[in-house]
Amino acid sequence: MSEHETSVGFYILIFVILLVLTATTVGAAFINLGPLNPILVLAIATTKALLVVLFFMHVKGASEKMTKLVILAGLFWLLLLLGLTLADYGTRLWS
Amino acid sequence: MSHSSAATAQNPALRHHFAEMEQQRDAASLGMWLFLVTEIMFFGGMFCAYLIYRLQHFNDFAAASQSLSIKLGATNTAVLIASSLTVVLAVHAARHGKRKLLVFYLLATIVLGCTFLGVKAVEYADKFKEHHVPGPSFNFAPERMQGHPEQPPIDMRHAEMFFSLYFVMTGMHALHMIIGVGLFSGLTYLSWKGRYTADYYTPIENAGLYWHFVDVVWIYLFPLLYLISRHP
Numbered sequence: 001m002s003e004h005e006t007s008v009g010f011y012i013l014i015f016v017i018l019l020v021l022t023a024t025t026v027g028a029a030f031i032n033l034g035p036l037n038p039i040l041v042l043a044i045a046t047t048k049a050l051l052v053v054l055f056f057m058h059v060k061g062a063s064e065k066m067t068k069l070v071i072l073a074g075l076f077w078l079l080l081l082l083g084l085t086l087a088d089y090g091t092r093l094w095s
Numbered sequence: 096m097s098h099s100s101a102a103t104a105q106n107p108a109l110r111h112h113f114a115e116m117e118q119q120r121d122a123a124s125l126g127m128w129l130f131l132v133t134e135i136m137f138f139g140g141m142f143c144a145y146l147i148y149r150l151q152h153f154n155d156f157a158a159a160s161q162s163l164s165i166k167l168g169a170t171n172t173a174v175l176i177a178s179s180l181t182v183v184l185a186v187h188a189a190r191h192g193k194r195k196l197l198v199f200y201l202l203a204t205i206v207l208g209c210t211f212l213g214v215k216a217v218e219y220a221d222k223f224k225e226h227h228v229p230g231p232s233f234n235f236a237p238e239r240m241q242g243h244p245e246q247p248p249i250d251m252r253h254a255e256m257f258f259s260l261y262f263v264m265t266g267m268h269a270l271h272m273i274i275g276v277g278l279f280s281g282l283t284y285l286s287w288k289g290r291y292t293a294d295y296y297t298p299i300e301n302a303g304l305y306w307h308f309v310d311v312v313w314i315y316l317f318p319l320l321y322l323i324s325r326h327p
Contacts, residue, residue: 008187015180022172022317026165029322037326041318049311056183057307064121067128074132078139082146089147 006055014055021048108295120297127301131308138312141267145260145319148253153324154246155253158237160323162227163261164218168321171214172313178207179310182303189300192293194286201283201299204306208276215269222258229259261320268316271309278302 025044033040053071054060062068106116113119149156185200226234235254282302285291291299 006187008184011180011183011187015176018176018179019173022169022176025318025322026169029165029318029325030327032326037324041322045315045318048314052179052307052311052314056179056310057304062124064125067121067125070125070128070132074128074135077132078135081136081139082143085143086146086150089150 006058006061011055014051018048018051106294116294120300123297123301124304127304131304134308138264138267141260141264142315142319145264148256148260149319149323152250152253152256155250156257157324158249159227159235159254159257159261160320161325162225162235162237163321164221165321165325167214167218168317171211172317174207174211174214175310175313178204178211179307181207182306186296186300186303189286189291189296190293194289194291197286197291197299198283201279201286205276205279205283208272208279212269212272212276215265219262222262227258228262229255233258264316264320268309268312271312275302275306275309278305 021044025041028040028044029037059068059071109116109119113122181200181203185197185204188196188200222228226232233251233255235249235251237249279302282299286299
C-alpha cells in the first residue's frame with residue numbers, strides 16, 4: 001500500500017511552489033504582455049493544477065494503471081468539448 | 096502478496112467481494128476518479144460557455160472583471176491551497192495511523208474551508224450592494240474599460256452575462272465546498288472514534304481527492320474571472 005512514501009517536507013515544498021505561482025500570476029496580470037497575458041495565466045494555472053493532481057492526489061505514484069487511463073480519457077473528452085466548440089465559434093466570424 | 100494477506104487475519108473493513116485490502120482500495124479509488132471525471136465534464140460545460148462569451152464580448156467581460164476584488168480572490172486562492180495541504184497531511188497522518196494528528200488536520204481543513212466560504216460571502220455581499228447581481232436591479236456604471244479610452248463603450252447586457260457566469264461558476268464551486276466541509280465533518284467524527292487505521296483509510300483518501308478537485312477548479316476560476324486585462 002505504501003508504494004509511494006512522500007514526506008511532509010515534500011508536501012510543504014509543493015504548497016510553497018503553489019503559493020509562489022499564485023503570486024506570479026497576480027503580478028503578471030498587471031503587466032501588459034499583449035496576447036501573451038491570457039496564455040501565461042492559463043499556463044500557470046495548468047502548472048498548478050498538474051502539481052495538485054500529480055503530488056496531492058498521488059496520481060504520479062498510483063499503482064493502478066486504470067486510474068490513469070480514466071483521467072486521461074476524461075481530459076480527452078474535456079478537450080473535445082472545448083476544442084470542437086471553440087473551433088465552431090472561432091470560425092463563424094469569417095462569413 | 097495475495098497469498099500472505101489471505102493467510103493472515105482479515106481486516107474487518109474488507110468487504111467479502113474483494114480478495115484483499117489493496118484491491119478494495121484500488122477499486123474505491125477508481126470509482127472516485129470516475130465520479131471526478133463526470134465533475135470535470137460538469138464544470139467543463141460552464142467553462143466552455145464562459146470561453147465562448149468571453150471571446151465574443153472581450154471588452155465587456157474585462158470591464159466587469161475589473162470590478163472584482165483581486166485581493167479577496169488571491170486571499171481565497173491561498174486559503175484553498177493551504178486547505179489542500181492540510182488535506183494531504185491528513186491522508187499522510189491516516190496512512191501512519193496517527194489518529195489525533197488526523198483529526199487535527201481534518202479540523203484545520205474545515206476551518207480553512209469555512210474561511211474561504213466566509214470571504215466568498217463578503218464578495219457576494221459587495222456585489223449585491225453594487226447592483227452587480229444579474230436581474231431587474233442590475234446596473235453596471237463603468238462606460239469604458241479601465242485605462243482603455245480607445246475601446247468601444249461597455250454594453251451593460253454583456254457585463255451582466257459575465258456576472259451571470261461569475262455567480263453560477265463560483266456558486267457551484269461554493270456548493271461543492273459546502274458539501275466538502277460536510278463530508279470532512281462526518282469524517283472527523285469517525286476518525287475521532289478510531290474508525291480509520293493505517294490499513295484502512297480509504298474514505299479519508301477519497302474525500303481528499305474530492306477536495307483537491309474542488310481546489311483545481313478554483314485554480315482555473317481565479318485567473319479566468321479575476322485577472323482579465325488588469326494591466327493599464
